[in-house]
Amino acid sequence: MEQFFQWKLVNNGEWETKINQEILLSRTVCSQLNLSCPVHPEFSLRFCKQVMKLLEASGEEVNDQLYDCLQRDLLSPRDGRYFKSYFVGDLAISLIETKQIISSGTTGLNTWTAGIHLSRWMAGLPDNWGQDQTILELGAGTGMTGIFALKRFPGLKEYILTDSHSGVLDNMKENLSVNLTAEVNYQVENLDWEMDEVGFSPDIVLGADIVFDTRIIPDLVRTLAKLLERGAKAIIASTIRREETYEFFLKELDCKSLTWTNLEFECQEPVKIIKIEKIRYKL
Numbered sequence: 200m201e202q203f204f205q206w207k208l209v210n211n212g213e214w215e216t217k218i219n220q221e222i223l224l225s226r227t228v229c230s231q232l233n234l235s236c237p238v239h240p241e242f243s244l245r246f247c248k249q250v251m252k253l254l255e256a257s258g259e260e261v262n263d264q265l266y267d268c269l270q271r272d273l274l275s276p277r278d279g280r281y282f283k284s285y286f287v288g289d290l291a292i293s294l295i296e297t298k299q300i301i302s303s304g305t306t307g308l309n310t311w312t313a314g315i316h317l318s319r320w321m322a323g324l325p326d327n328w329g330q331d332q333t334i335l336e337l338g339a340g341t342g343m344t345g346i347f348a349l350k351r352f353p354g355l356k357e358y359i360l361t362d363s364h365s366g367v368l369d370n371m372k373e374n375l376s377v378n379l380t381a382e383v384n385y386q387v388e389n390l391d392w393e394m395d396e397v398g399f400s401p402d403i404v405l406g407a408d409i410v411f412d413t414r415i416i417p418d419l420v421r422t423l424a425k426l427l428e429r430g431a432k433a434i435i436a437s438t439i440r441r442e443e444t445y446e447f448f449l450k451e452l453d454c455k456s457l458t459w460t461n462l463e464f465e466c467q468e469p470v471k472i473i474k475i476e477k478i479r480y481k482l
């Protein structure tokens with residue numbers, strides 16, 4: 200049912216002939232998760248109609264609950280706050296997202312592939328990872344990676360989620376408050392790679408799907424170099440969409456005396472995760 204919560208066609212539209220309506224509804228449209236963090240009504244509506252069509256085709260009576268959901272979705276405003284929910288390890292993370300990949304002039308109102316995979320990679324780390332350390336995330340977008348890390352590693356000293364777009368920062372704050380309790384220690388900060396000032400001194404820098412545009416890569420790498428000056432390390436996950444862009448990023452790292460190593464990670468998608476550190480020259 201994970202596909203339902205991510206607004207994807209469930210089972211590719213193929214269903215077993217016999218649908219147990221009660222179980223299906225209780226795990227999707229009528230689930231507690233969907234009631235507290237609802238998927239977009241257009242998606243839910245399409246889902247309900249598809250289930251109805253299948254039930255009618257097989258001559259089965261349609262459950263009243265399904266009609267209720269249909270009515271609820273028809274009446275829901277299209278421009279409300281809707282969620283996508285991600286399941287990583289045994290954690291569920293519900294994020295307010297837009298339907299468009301680019302909206303309000305930013306890519307940060309959607310969760311990107313590398314953000315999900317960086318969380319998957321972190322799921323395999325020991326429970327005491329980052330114990331008493333300060334983590335800073337660059338281009339944190341919807342907050343997926345940060346929320347996952349904060350739930351998974353309660354021993355972190357502090358987690359600073361950064362981005363440069365005010366709408367993204369506001370949306371991120373809302374996502375953080377929906378998913379985390381008030382005691383969790385995080386900060387949301389504006390950090391634009393194009394600005395000279397980088398007033399943070401973290402122990403670990405994280406980033407997911409932030410390597411995407413050769414015009415901005417030199418500024419991104421300059422920011423990384425400043426953050427890593429005092430011995431911090433960075434873990435950057437990237438979906439390789441254009442080899443040339445990624446190669447350019449690696450060359451820029453070399454130019455700034457930053458060394459990188461590939462981290463082992465099993466993934467069906469073209470995602471690479473690297474560890475970056477400042478080269479220390481011996482005198």
Ligand SMILES: C[S@@+](CC[C@H](N)C(=O)[O-])C[C@H]1O[C@@H](n2cnc3c(N)ncnc32)[C@H](O)[C@@H]1O
Pocket residue numbers: 305306307308309310311312313314315337338339340341342343361362363364367390391392393406407408409411415
């Ligand atoms: C492709 S999204 C990835 C978001 C998130 N890390 C994820 O994996 O879902 C790229 C992010 O980088 C941010 N970004 C773009 N240019 C930036 C800049 N100059 N300084 C800081 N953040 C920037 C965007 O606002 C967006 O949130």
